[in-house]
Amino acid sequence: MTQPFPFSAIVGQAEMKQAMVLTAIDPGIGGVLVFGDRGTGKSTAVRALAALLPEITAVEGCPVNSAKPEDCPEWAHVRSTKMVTRATPVIDLPLGVTEDRVVGALDIERALTRGEKAFEPGLLARANRGYLYIDEVNLLEDHIVDLLLDVAQSGENVVEREGLSIRHAARFVLVGSGNPEEGELRPQLLDRFGLSVEVTSPRDVETRVEVIRRRDAFENDNENFMKKWRRKDTDLRKAILAAREALPKLVTTEAVLHDCAALCIALGSDGLRGELTLLRAARAIAAFEGAAEVTRAHLRAVAPSALRHRLRRDPLDEAGSTVRVARTLTEVLP
Incomplete structure (x- = not known):
């Protein structure tokens, strides 16, 4: 089953859903930090958000999702001026990820086979104009945290190594989730999140039963379940687009x-x-x-x-x- 759980079908957690919708309306808010118990729908909400977000228009073949042909970085050698629509990127940044995987590095295959120095984009390039999601963000290694702080501040990723000097736009909404029992977040990174949400397990029987009922329907009656909730997600997406228009x-x-x-x-x-x-x-x-x-x-x-x-x-x-x-x-x- 490849479809994510519908955003509108998430039971409760109103503040978490509100925070994510607000960042979809205005990415300049600065991202969302979701802290709470395990199994409270943190990751589910982020996956659902990916399907909910309106599509973006980008240059065909551009590895950093540029909105205009003149914005494509020179190292990408993009020749097309055709504009295409694609899903708003929501990129996972896994724990233990290497710095090269995050910022990009020398394309070893081209270096060995053709003797050319070429840049292989990292996760920050893919996340441009979208979302970067870090699960267990409080367990992220310090040097990766420092790197993210630099890029979040400048909106640009700079890579200078192995004879390469590369720059590209890296503007993204940072979404982090974690369990406070596993450690606190560094203050410098904490301050970079625009909104912070605390989620807890529901304490009443009816809410927990509704969670079970919807999850069971999602897994065992997927077609009817998705048909019902896809309409609500579509209405919410239209409301987000209308809010973007009204904001100025x-x-x-x-x-x-x-x-x-x-x-x-x-x-x-x-x-x-x-x-x-x-x-x-x-x-x-x-x-x-x-x-x-x-x-x-x-x-x-x-x-x-x-x-x-x-x-x-x-x-x-x-x-x-x-x-x-x-x-x-x-x-x-x-």
């Missing part, structure tokens, strides 16, 4: 900007990335809901996801980050 037209008042700053100051979040991400996420959800302007309600809807991972530890406050954000929201944005 949204009105953002001075009061909303003031609320963003006041909330982040009250929470003591470091830097200004919190305000910027909070505003982008609020604009995305406002566009998704068809609103004409961003309101305080939109800020409240996305504040936990945008800010919970940006808080300093407070030894005098034993409450978790989610509780602290909720408490501060009540005080600052009543």
